[in-house]
Amino acid sequence: MKFRTQSQQTIDSPALDGFKIADRPFLGFGLLMTSVIGTLAILIYFGAWASADRITDRAIEAGITKSSVEAEWWEKGLLLTCPLH
Numbered sequence: 001m002k003f004r005t006q007s008q009q010t011i012d013s014p015a016l017d018g019f020k021i022a023d024r025p026f027l028g029f030g031l032l033m034t035s036v037i038g039t040l041a042i043l044i045y046f047g048a049w050a051s052a053d054r055i056t057d058r059a060i061e062a063g064i065t066k067s068s069v070e071a072e073w074w075e076k077g078l079l080l081t082c083p084l085h
Contacts, residue, residue, distance in 0.1 A: 051075035
């Protein structure tokens, strides 16, 4: 990378001994995206688990079936999003 000063001279960027980035950081971005997707999957799974438990507890308290309990919007959303619940 070269920078131009007011007198139109070029200055090279500093070279660091033993440090050269040869490739694009595909591995780093891949690991970052994997951790983000994994974290979201875990949050969705545990959120759906908690939602199902809350709905079951309300059904037991009311003495009615689980299917007739009115769920909150976020409980419905988590249960719909999680393929395991």
